[in-house]
Amino acid sequence: MASEPVASGQGHCLVEIRTTDAMGKGLFAIKNIPRGTQILAEVPILAIPAGSQVDLDDDLPAFCAALRDLPKTEWKRLDELYCNTALITLERRAKIREWYKEKGITDKVGAPLNGKKLQDVAKAATKRFAIFLTNRAQMGFADKSDTGVFSYYSRINHSCVPNVHNSYNPGLQRLTLYSVRDVSAGEQITTSYFDSACRTRQQRRQETENWGFVCSCIACSDPSTEPVRARLFKLDQRLALYESPLRKAALSNPSPMARLFARSSMPLSLSEALTDAEELAELLKKQGLEGMPLGRAYRECSKYSIRLGLMSKAVEYAQKELDNERYCIGTETAHLQKDMVGAEYWLAHLQRLDKAKGSVGSSR
Numbered sequence: 485m486a487s488e489p490v491a492s493g494q495g496h497c498l499v500e501i502r503t504t505d506a507m508g509k510g511l512f513a514i515k516n517i518p519r520g521t522q523i524l525a526e527v528p529i530l531a532i533p534a535g536s537q538v539d540l541d542d543d544l545p546a547f548c549a550a551l552r553d554l555p556k557t558e559w560k561r562l563d564e565l566y567c568n569t570a571l572i573t574l575e576r577r578a579k580i581r582e583w584y585k586e587k588g589i590t591d592k593v594g595a596p597l598n599g600k601k602l603q604d605v606a607k608a609a610t611k612r613f614a615i616f617l618t619n620r621a622q623m624g625f626a627d628k629s630d631t632g633v634f635s636y637y638s639r640i641n642h643s644c645v646p647n648v649h650n651s652y653n654p655g656l657q658r659l660t661l662y663s664v665r666d667v668s669a670g671e672q673i674t675t676s677y678f679d680s681a682c683r684t685r686q687q688r689r690q691e692t693e694n695w696g697f698v699c700s701c702i703a704c705s706d707p708s709t710e711p712v713r714a715r716l717f718k719l720d721q722r723l724a725l726y727e728s729p730l731r732k733a734a735l736s737n738p739s740p741m742a743r744l745f746a747r748s749s750m751p752l753s754l755s756e757a758l759t760d761a762e763e764l765a766e767l768l769k770k771q772g773l774e775g776m777p778l779g780r781a782y783r784e785c786s787k788y789s790i791r792l793g794l795m796s797k798a799v800e801y802a803q804k805e806l807d808n809e810r811y812c813i814g815t816e817t818a819h820l821q822k823d824m825v826g827a828e829y830w831l832a833h834l835q836r837l838d839k840a841k842g843s844v845g846s847s848r
């Protein structure tokens with residue numbers, strides 16, 4: 485089995501790249517890694533600003549410019565990554581060729597690129613663009629954020645029960661990888677390619693098929709976990725509908741059947757919403773999904789507790805969210821201060837509210 489040790493951001497070698505039997509290359513733990521350990525803190529090989537997100541080719545000029553500026557020694561790292569060859573098209577190659585022509589790119593001796601040379605350069609750049617599209621990761625929290633391709637992160641295979649959480653930290657200017665549970669030496673490092681943990685097996689299968697693979701993780705190969713996953717999906721939908729602007733319209737639909745259906749599809753009170761959110765958090769934990777989805781569930785619990793006037797319960801859930809967040813992204817979270825996205829800022833806000841409430845109470 486081919487292997488290549490990887491130094492983490494903290495200088496430890498905790499993982500290495502190996503060739504797997506069925507999933508191409510993957511990242512594996514070479515030591516026991518306790519929960520909450522920073523495994524990697526990686527800078528991108530190449531990054532581009534957020535594009536239109538309408539057409540993949542809208543990112544093509546930014547990619548070509550970034551590739552032009554990339555030292556040739558880095559090209560090898562890019563070329564080593566997996567490529568979804570369906571993304572290599574003649575049309576795309578023609579667009580890239582036009583870009584090189586328009587920019588008047590020259591060869592090593594300063595002669596303009598044309599003829600076969602231009603064809604070869606455009607062909608190589610088209611493959612690199614396909615590699616970029618196959619492997620790129622968001623470098624921010626907004627929908628429209630820069631995207632980059634990372635040497636080691638790109639090696640991490642998917643699991644519906646991942647053992648790490650990855651996120652880009654703009655303060656550190658690195659993509660960090662933390663173990664969200666204890667990982668044993670020899671275990672493959674896996675992350676979730678989905679943005680939600682609350683999906684049924686059927687939904688997950690459809691999505692992974694779009695990416696060109698079949699997931700054989702424990703959740704996908706053990707049907708006994710499916711009822712819980714289906715329940716997670718239902719709870720997630722119920723809470724989303726409760727917060728949706730469509731809620732009132734659904735509950736006042738002129739059709740009695742539609743109203744009945746709406747009433748059975750969402751919580752009907754804040755305390756029911758809190759019960760749903762608490763069940764969601766509990767089930768995520770039981771399923772070993774102790775990454776950021778669990779943190780988001782704790783935030784829901786905390787928010788509903790406040791709205792019900794249960795301040796100490798709200799603080800308790802905010803503390804749980806913070807403990808969980810530290811396992812997933814560490815303590816350097818200044819970039820999450822705005823709108824109290826980060827658990828630390830949310831907890832501090834609640835503690836201030838709690839204190840103010842206490843001082844009002846004691847002055848009476």
Ligand SMILES: [Zn+2]
Pocket residue numbers: 643644645688699700701702703704
């Ligand atoms: Zn799976």
